[in-house]
Amino acid sequence: MVKSLNHKYTVVSHELIALKTYKMVLSGTDIGPISPGQFGNLQLPDTHQFFLRRPLSICDYDQNTITLIYKILGNGTESLAKAEIGDIFDILAPLGTGFTIQKDLQKQILIGGGVGVPPLYYLAKELSKQNIDFDVVLGFNTKEDIFLTEEFKTLGANVFVATMDGSVGHKGHVLDLIKQKNIQFDYYYACGPERMLHALVKEGYNGQLSFEERMGCGFGACMGCSHKTLTSYKRICKEGPVLFSDEVMIDE
Numbered sequence: 001m002v003k004s005l006n007h008k009y010t011v012v013s014h015e016l017i018a019l020k021t022y023k024m025v026l027s028g029t030d031i032g033p034i035s036p037g038q039f040g041n042l043q044l045p046d047t048h049q050f051f052l053r054r055p056l057s058i059c060d061y062d063q064n065t066i067t068l069i070y071k072i073l074g075n076g077t078e079s080l081a082k083a084e085i086g087d088i089f090d091i092l093a094p095l096g097t098g099f100t101i102q103k104d105l106q107k108q109i110l111i112g113g114g115v116g117v118p119p120l121y122y123l124a125k126e127l128s129k130q131n132i133d134f135d136v137v138l139g140f141n142t143k144e145d146i147f148l149t150e151e152f153k154t155l156g157a158n159v160f161v162a163t164m165d166g167s168v169g170h171k172g173h174v175l176d177l178i179k180q181k182n183i184q185f186d187y188y189y190a191c192g193p194e195r196m197l198h199a200l201v202k203e204g205y206n207g208q209l210s211f212e213e214r215m216g217c218g219f220g221a222c223m224g225c226s227h228k229t230l231t232s233y234k235r236i237c238k239e240g241p242v243l244f245s246d247e248v249m250i251d252e
Contacts, residue, residue: 009089010087013085014084023069032061036098037210038096044079054077056070059119099189106132106133108127108135109187111138113190113193114193116192124136124155137162139162143163189208197211209242210240
C-alpha cells in the first residue's frame with residue numbers, strides 16, 4: 001500500500017525573521033522520512049482565490065514537525081503570512097527528489113540565494129551529523145533580507161555573506177565572493193535564483209542544484225515545471241527539484 005503524502009499540519013509557531021520573510025513551524029503525525037531538498041505543496045485556505053497549492057521547501061524536519069521559511073512575493077504568500085497559531089493547513093509532503101550527500105568528498109560548500117537558503121539548513125544538519133566539512137556562502141539583496149546565518153554557524157560552518165547593495169559582507173554576487181575569498185571546495189550544493197544556478201553551471205563546478213519553479217500539480221502529472229537536461233526534460237517537482245550540474249543544460 002502506498003503511503004499517503006497528504007497531511008494536515010497545525011501551526012505551532014509563526015514569526016517574522018527578516019524583511020517580508022517568515023518562519024513557520026507546523027506539527028503533524030506520520031510525517032517522514034524527509035530528505036534534504038524535498039518540499040511540501042501547501043493549500044491556502046481560500047481555495048476559490050488561490051486554486052493552486054504553493055510549493056515551499058522544507059527547511060527543517062523531525063518526526064513531529066516541519067519548518068517552512070517563505071517570503072511574501074505575491075497575494076498567496078501575503079495570505080499565508082496572516083496564519084495564526086492553531087491554524088490547520090493541508091500539505092502534500094514530502095515531494096520531489098532531494099540532495100544526494102557525497103560522503104567521499106571532504107570539502108563541500110553550500111551556496112544559497114535569497115529564498116533558496118532554507119533547504120540548505122536541513123542539508124547542513126545532515127552533513128554535520130556525518131562529519132563532513134563544509135562552508136556556507138549566502139547571497140541576499142540587503143542586510144534586512146538576511147536570515148539563518150547564526151544557525152549555520154551553530155553547526156560549525158564558516159559562513160560568508162554577499163549582499164547586492166554591500167550593506168553586509170561582500171558587495172555583489174555569491175560567485176564573486178567565492179572567487180574573491182578564494183574559497184576552496186570539492187563539491188557544492190546550491191539553491192537560489194535560476195541565474196545563480198546557471199552561473200555555477202557555466203563555471204564548470206561539480207555539484208547539485210535545487211531549482212525553484214512555479215508548479216501546477218506538484219507531483220509530476222502536468223509537466224508544467226520541466227527543465228531541459230542532456231537526456232530529456234525533467235520535472236522539477238518529480239525528478240527535481242535537485243538536478244546534477246553535469247546534466248543541466250542552459251541557454252547561452
